[in-house]
Amino acid sequence: MDPADIQLHRLYDDLAYLWPLVSPPEDYADEARYWREILRDKLGPGCHAILELGVGGGHHLSHLTADFEATAVDLSEQMLRHSRRLNPGVEHLVGDMRTIRLGRKFRAVLIHDAISHMQTEDDLKAAFATAAAHLEPGGVFITSPDHFRDTFQDPLVDSSTRSDGETELTFIEYSYDPDPGDTTIETILFYLIRRRGELRIEWDRLLTGLFPRQRWLDLMAEAGFQVEERPGRPVDIRWQPSLLVGTLSKNAD
Numbered sequence: 001m002d003p004a005d006i007q008l009h010r011l012y013d014d015l016a017y018l019w020p021l022v023s024p025p026e027d028y029a030d031e032a033r034y035w036r037e038i039l040r041d042k043l044g045p046g047c048h049a050i051l052e053l054g055v056g057g058g059h060h061l062s063h064l065t066a067d068f069e070a071t072a073v074d075l076s077e078q079m080l081r082h083s084r085r086l087n088p089g090v091e092h093l094v095g096d097m098r099t100i101r102l103g104r105k106f107r108a109v110l111i112h113d114a115i116s117h118m119q120t121e122d123d124l125k126a127a128f129a130t131a132a133a134h135l136e137p138g139g140v141f142i143t144s145p146d147h148f149r150d151t152f153q154d155p156l157v158d159s160s161t162r163s164d165g166e167t168e169l170t171f172i173e174y175s176y177d178p179d180p181g182d183t184t185i186e187t188i189l190f191y192l193i194r195r196r197g198e199l200r201i202e203w204d205r206l207l208t209g210l211f212p213r214q215r216w217l218d219l220m221a222e223a224g225f226q227v228e229e230r231p232g233r234p235v236d237i238r239w240q241p242s243l244l245v246g247t248l249s250k251n252a253d
């Protein structure tokens with residue numbers, strides 16, 4: 001089968017119901033603690049207003065809602081349904097991180113792993129512009145690239161088996177770079193779903209962005225941020241290359 005014939009992004013559509021078994025909320029606790037420390041360090045005490053773009057199932061955000069007043073945006077209504085259930089006090093909106101304009105400013109904007117869905121430099125620029133447009137002067141933008149082109153290992157393979165008592169999911173991911181000349185990589189996903197003794201197999205494909213580390217730093221700076229690179233964290237089988245923390249100029253309007 002030609003990978004191009006595999007349907008794209010079912011994980012955020014008809015297979016979104018599996019998200020809590022693909023990547024459960026508890027897996028984000030350590031990472032969210034790290035983000036909270038950075039937010040506290042930058043913003044000081046208080047229940048600051050924060051915006052997460054590409055919130056997905058809200059698993060990462062669920063560890064921050066006790067400390068901050070959050071608003072959440074995602075392209076997928078199916079994914080937002082998980083986040084609404086998990087984060088009932090949060091305002092949820094359907095929207096594209098490249099174009100949405102809420103007409104409101106926040107103390108911080110977060111784009112967690114959803115930033116990997118920016119497939120071109122223009123996408124990345126647009127997402128950074130959205131972050132800047134929603135920040136008060138001196139506000140903080142945090143984002144976490146999954147990979148840099150400089151260090152991406154091809155192929156990257158991961159698997160897990162998890163159960164919620166009714167459904168057991170074995171999830172296999174295979175990420176590779178079919179064309180090193182462009183700015184995307186492809187991930188083929190297999191889902192082996194066992195319910196009441198019956199096994200069903202589904203698959204889909206994700207296209208995500210891959211950019212050199214220096215392009216991330218340059219494009220964030222061009223969007224008006226003073227950028228700091230913080231050490232990355234372990235995620236599944238790999239290390240996140242780094243966390244990028246941008247502070248918007250105090251003179252920005």
Ligand SMILES: C[S@@+](CC[C@H](N)C(=O)[O-])C[C@H]1O[C@@H](n2cnc3c(N)ncnc32)[C@H](O)[C@@H]1O
Pocket residue numbers: 012028053054055056057058059060061073074075076079095096097098112113114117
């Ligand atoms: C891996 S999931 C995020 C999971 C999330 N970190 C969590 O804790 O549950 C990636 C999300 O990015 C969203 N997404 C992809 N492109 C987007 C865009 N242009 N604007 C907003 N959301 C987008 C997808 O709909 C998906 O929900």
